[in-house]
Amino acid sequence: MKKRLFYLDFVRTIATISILLTHYNARFLEYYMHPAMPDRAIITLFPFNIYIGAFGVALFFIISGAALMYTYQSQCSLKDFYSKRFLSIYPMFWIGYILVFLYYFYASKHLPYLSVPKPYFLVTLLGMDGYLSGILPSYYLIGEWFLGCIILIYLMFPLLRKLALSHPYLLCIGALLLYLPFTFWIQVPNFLSSKLLMVRLPEIIFGMIFVLKIKRVRFWMVIPSVLILIVNTIFKPTFPESFQTTYIGISCFLILTYVSAWFDRPFFRSVCSIISKYSYAIFLTHHVIIDELANRFPMTELVRSERYMLFFLCCFITAIASWILYHLNRKLLIAIRKIRSGGEKIA
Template identity: 65%
Template sequence: MKKERLFYLDFIRALATIMILLTHYNARYLFYYMNPAKPENAIISLYPFHLYIGDLGVALFFIISGVSLMYVYHKKCELKQFYSKRFQSIYPMFWITYFIAFLYFFFCLKHMIHMEVPKQNFILTILGLDGYLFGVVPSYYILGEWFLGCIILMYLIFPLLRKLLLSHPWILCIGAVLIYIPFAFYEWFPSFSSSKLLFVRIPELIFGMIFIWKIKESRLWMAIIGVIILACTVFFNPALPSSVKTTYIGISFFIVLVYISKWLDRPIFRGICRTISKYSYAAFLTHHVIIDELAKHFPMADLSRSSRYLLFILYICITALVSWLVYQLNARIIQAIRNNPIRNISS
């Protein structure tokens, strides 16, 4: 039996997608082309709740990943089926998009990108881990960001987390917190931010799993507590590590957004959020390259306020178009493979 589609998941995924797109636009404009940097000129916002907007967007993605996975696999999780679906949801589109981007850069540069990187390191790209390990291991990283590698690792351990949550919830939660604390409060690896560590992001995934399993919806008193936490963070700005802020602000904001979504659940808004959610992964894969290429054709440091916003709109439109094309291409290739008579005979 097909499960009911949860509007708040589409709503929060759409919002998180916009936040990530906004993050990289502002990063290109404010930090790469401004000397000195001018964060006060950010489009919309750069540090909501005194937390970098990109960190907040990623936290929301991890939480809704936990919700989505537990919602679908709460009753039953067959490993072969689970990993097959995760593989199909990530790798084909990633490989297709990477291949296109690789050829594009080859055409522009007149040589292969990252020529200095050992050829055997391309295995990291095949596995989708090149962005995750970027800065630690030389790779052929072009697109996808570190988030992709981290979510792949989360998918790998989800069946184990699910089993532990259903059988020993308190042991899992206490263990996750005990492992989280030393890594979230201290940077152990200078070249690898703690925010990328799996141990630091697991509490967000587990919270999402618990939310859909036990809580199911955000009640008024929960939303009020969430608003209070966010307000206190804004007014007092506690001197806590960024990873710690990301966790509690992300969870608080998620709870508030789930409550707000009840009042936004209308046909038109539902359709908009569902569409953005549908193409969010394609946008996630493509947007970084698009803003980099756009920035090369504009005097970024000299743009007026109105021009900055106009360029942002152009960036969103191009990302939407390219994401739609990538999504359709991926769907057609997957369908062609499934309809391959040779494959059908061999199977």
């Protein structure tokens, strides 16, 4: 079993907190509040001149590429890889979806999405409803667009891994040629460019190349990364946000990886390990919990201390829900393994 890399847990913890902040602070934006009150957001809405959600997602894509490459660098059996990816995503997603579906049924006293044609539920079963929500009718309740994009990346990873090992420069050039047109010029109707797989490829591939070739952040890499963040914050360039997100995400990853050595202590290891362990469950539960709690508070009237208190309450309840979801999923996976092993013995 490979040694656990603390810097991946550390960066994943920062990314998880960023996503929690994103959906809490979104309650003060136009989608939820008229007029919007962005000044009431806690901590920040736009770190380094990009939206905090874009910041958190960029870190998640980079560490996903790094973690996959670290795990499968020496060998990658397709059967083993896809089986593990399936079990790491779908059972917990389906359990979470059923629980949220039942909650909404109880709360609203009718079935969600009665008007949506039933065949579209297949999109939800595949975990792609959040990703395709702007294009197809769906039964979307949890998961968001990030899940669908990660599923597509998992499908592509064996090919990306093979190219990274055999032709890394060709892979980087090819990814760049796909990335630039969709970042700067090509628009897909009803589909944000940030959701496009081509736009996320540089982050995934950077994470892979980091583990494969760079391995460790040197101080000379940190200096330009810090300068990039400072310049982008002060001068606020008008480049497309997807482009800014890429170089800000990579810069922050390098800085956080370097800084993680200062926090590599038993207490921080334990905290980051726990948050990383439950990060997928947190991702599936937090948005629903934040929305349900925020709907019960007068968001326009909360003073600063109350807004922070509500955020911590959201985090606390999310932690409980995530613990429950994680362990329900764990029990299901244990049962599945017992059934499979029993079938193998009979055979």
